[in-house]
Amino acid sequence: MASKTKSTFVNMVVVLFVISALASTALAFVYQATKEPIAKAKLEIKKKAIAQVVPEFDTSYNPIENMFKIALAEGDSLECYPTKKGGDFSGYAIKANTNKGFAGEFWIMVGFTPDGKIYNTAVLEHHETPGLGDKMQKSKSNWSEQFTNLDVPNIKDIDGDGILIEVKKDQGTVDAITAATISSRAFCDACERAYTAFKKIKK
Amino acid sequence: MEYILLIISAIFVNNVVLAQFLGICPFFGVSKQVETALGMTGAVIFVMTIATVVTYLLQKYVLDVFGIQYMQTITFILIIASLVQLVEIILKKVSPALFQALGIFLPLITTNCAVLGVAILAVRPDYNFSLLQSTIFAMSTAIGFGLALVLFAGLREHMELADIPEGMKGVPIAFITAGLLALAFMGFSGIA
Amino acid sequence: MSKLKIFTKGFFAENAVFVMLLGLCPTLGTTTSALNGLGMGLATTFVLVMSNVAVSLVKNLIPDKVRIPAFIVIIATFVTIVELSMQAYLPDLYAVLGLFIPLIVVNCIILGRAEAFASKNNALDSAIDGLGMGLGFAMALTMLGSIREILGSGSIFNMKIYQGDGALVFVLAPGAFIVLGYLIALVTKLTKKA
Numbered sequence: 001m002a003s004k005t006k007s008t009f010v011n012m013v014v015v016l017f018v019i020s021a022l023a024s025t026a027l028a029f030v031y032q033a034t035k036e037p038i039a040k041a042k043l044e045i046k047k048k049a050i051a052q053v054v055p056e057f058d059t060s061y062n063p064i065e066n067m068f069k070i071a072l073a074e075g076d077s078l079e080c081y082p083t084k085k086g087g088d089f090s091g092y093a094i095k096a097n098t099n100k101g102f103a104g105e106f107w108i109m110v111g112f113t114p115d116g117k118i119y120n121t122a123v124l125e126h127h128e129t130p131g132l133g134d135k136m137q138k139s140k141s142n143w144s145e146q147f148t149n150l151d152v153p154n155i156k157d158i159d160g161d162g163i164l165i166e167v168k169k170d171q172g173t174v175d176a177i178t179a180a181t182i183s184s185r186a187f188c189d190a191c192e193r194a195y196t197a198f199k200k201i202k203k
Numbered sequence: 204m205e206y207i208l209l210i211i212s213a214i215f216v217n218n219v220v221l222a223q224f225l226g227i228c229p230f231f232g233v234s235k236q237v238e239t240a241l242g243m244t245g246a247v248i249f250v251m252t253i254a255t256v257v258t259y260l261l262q263k264y265v266l267d268v269f270g271i272q273y274m275q276t277i278t279f280i281l282i283i284a285s286l287v288q289l290v291e292i293i294l295k296k297v298s299p300a301l302f303q304a305l306g307i308f309l310p311l312i313t314t315n316c317a318v319l320g321v322a323i324l325a326v327r328p329d330y331n332f333s334l335l336q337s338t339i340f341a342m343s344t345a346i347g348f349g350l351a352l353v354l355f356a357g358l359r360e361h362m363e364l365a366d367i368p369e370g371m372k373g374v375p376i377a378f379i380t381a382g383l384l385a386l387a388f389m390g391f392s393g394i395a
Numbered sequence: 396m397s398k399l400k401i402f403t404k405g406f407f408a409e410n411a412v413f414v415m416l417l418g419l420c421p422t423l424g425t426t427t428s429a430l431n432g433l434g435m436g437l438a439t440t441f442v443l444v445m446s447n448v449a450v451s452l453v454k455n456l457i458p459d460k461v462r463i464p465a466f467i468v469i470i471a472t473f474v475t476i477v478e479l480s481m482q483a484y485l486p487d488l489y490a491v492l493g494l495f496i497p498l499i500v501v502n503c504i505i506l507g508r509a510e511a512f513a514s515k516n517n518a519l520d521s522a523i524d525g526l527g528m529g530l531g532f533a534m535a536l537t538m539l540g541s542i543r544e545i546l547g548s549g550s551i552f553n554m555k556i557y558q559g560d561g562a563l564v565f566v567l568a569p570g571a572f573i574v575l576g577y578l579i580a581l582v583t584k585l586t587k588k589a
Contacts, residue, residue: 005455005458006458007459007460007461008458011458012458012460015457015458016461016464016465016468019453019457019468020468023277023468023469026472026476027277027472027475027476030273030480031273031479034479034480034482034483037483040483041482041484042486044486102392103217103392104212104217125490129392129567130427130547130548130567131548131560131561131563131566131567132563222568224420224421224423224568224571225498227420227422227423228416228417228419228420231419273475273479274475275497276471276478276497276500277468277471277472277475280467281464281467281468281471284463284467314501314506315501316420316498316501316502319497319498319501320498323497324494370580370583370584371576371580374416374576374579375576375579375580375583376576378572378573378576378579379572379573379576379577381576382570382571382573382576383573385568385572386564386569389567389569
């Protein structure tokens with residue numbers, strides 16, 4: 001067995017330096033190798049979500065490359081991915097967040113057709129309670145189906161507070177998830193925010 | 204208001220131990236007596252706050268600037284490890300009394316995953332915390348850790364006197380108790 | 396010690412979770428389902444084997460006084476490699492495990508094995524030790540994840556096994572503590588008899 005390196009000051013500094021340098025080099029190499037696939041994986045998730053929430057569109061017009069931001073307030077803007085079919089705009093996928101969730105912020109993708117109907121929705125990222133709030137995901141329950149083809153411009157604003165997409169408890173039209181009113185409200189809030197953004201595009 | 208929400212959320216709603224499962228090892232390790240639990244709490248509040256401030260600055264002014272975010276894990280853990288050593292040395296010189304109280308807990312903190320966890324959470328791009336927010340976040344999280352730890356230690360002190368079935372003695376009953384405590388903390392969710 | 400014994404020791408007799416009570420944070424935090432537990436267990440196993448081998452190869456070059464920081468750098472490197480690869484090729488699993496991947500660094504099992512085993516043994520034995528310990532850890536996590544998934548969601552590995560939603564509490568935080576408590580009690584009883 002080779003003899004052990006002594007704990008002199010020079011030895012310690014040199015060894016730590018060499019190890020750190022080797023580690024950094026190895027990481028830089030791995031980072032370079034995985035950079036492409038990571039970007040691709042992230043893009044793939046986005047692409048899938050867009051395709052889920054808007055009607056079929058021409059792939060010649062890339063919604064991700066044509067993304068634009070819509071400001072709702074100072075420092076608060078949502079991303080919008082427009083899609084085209086036969087030369088005309090056929091849909092708008094809007095990535096909307098809400099901070100009213102049971103466990104804080106979550107992100108959903110809301111798709112609109114040009115007449116303001118919600119085509120479909122998809123949950124992107126959330127931390128809602130498993131088994132309750134997470135029923136807003138399509139994979140867990142069919143709750144979010146009531147948003148499909150929701151004709152937002154024609155919803156009657158019963159309580160006159162200017163908010164169209166609300167749960168029934170708040171004088172709205174949406175059935176809340178049983179025992180997860182807060183998550184349901186937050187989901188409506190995100191849709192409402194997306195709709196507000198959508199109205200700004202149309203202007 | 205925003206800061207109050209942040210504090211309540213970090214202490215009660217998203218309690219670091221009972222809801223996020225960080226810092227479980229010290230939670231079971233030093234919770235046999237209330238007194239040691241208090242000492243550990245002090246040390247964690249101290250180190251977690253300093254560590255988060257330092258790693259926040261490192262992330263914003265070094266890693267982000269040079270685009271080497273992938274070095275995050277490695278630099279953060281080294282910073283925390285050396286910071287703990289540094290705090291130990293400084294404390295020994297400046298305040299021997301405080302060192303007496305916290306000293307034995309300091310080395311244990313390097314492997315307290317709550318410290319690294321909070322440092323990483325505080326610089327997450329989707330939170331977009333300012334330095335002040337991060338500091339408050341770290342301190343409240345540490346207080347939440349302390350609260351859970353001291354409560355749990357109190358329960359375990361009482362359990363010493365209880366008549367527990369043979370097979371459940373020691374560790375198993377401690378886990379069940381922690382589970383019930385977590386259940387109680389779930390009552391806080393939704394308030395912030 | 397025979398190779399087989401090195402392996403089984405980590406897997407059963409000194410099982411990291413049930414016997415040594417190490418690495419509890421990921422054990423509780425990532426086991427909401429069997430698949431998540433298995434994923435976390437395998438990620439940890441990879442880091443454990445690689446860092447054990449690396450440490451045993453360089454053990455004579457590292458001066459004693461700086462061995463801990465040196466080990467930490469080695470471990471953190473492998474953890475970052477796992478993190479980047481998982482982000483690239485298993486983005487769904489990465490989204491679920493999230494914060495617990497970088498936290499593999501402070502998993503006491505890994506530094507513990509580097510210090511207690513790899514710094515005193517050759518590369519092959521260290522690899523076997525890492526594999527045994529890691530798979531034992533993965534087994535414990537999968538077991539806990541399966542029980543929580545069966546009781547909490549009524550399914551296992553995402554396959555529905557009975558109707559209904561199950562008792563939700565087992566998927567949530569309290570269930571993690573309670574199930575692990577009973578599991579440890581069971582394991583202690585079984586091993587004491589043997």
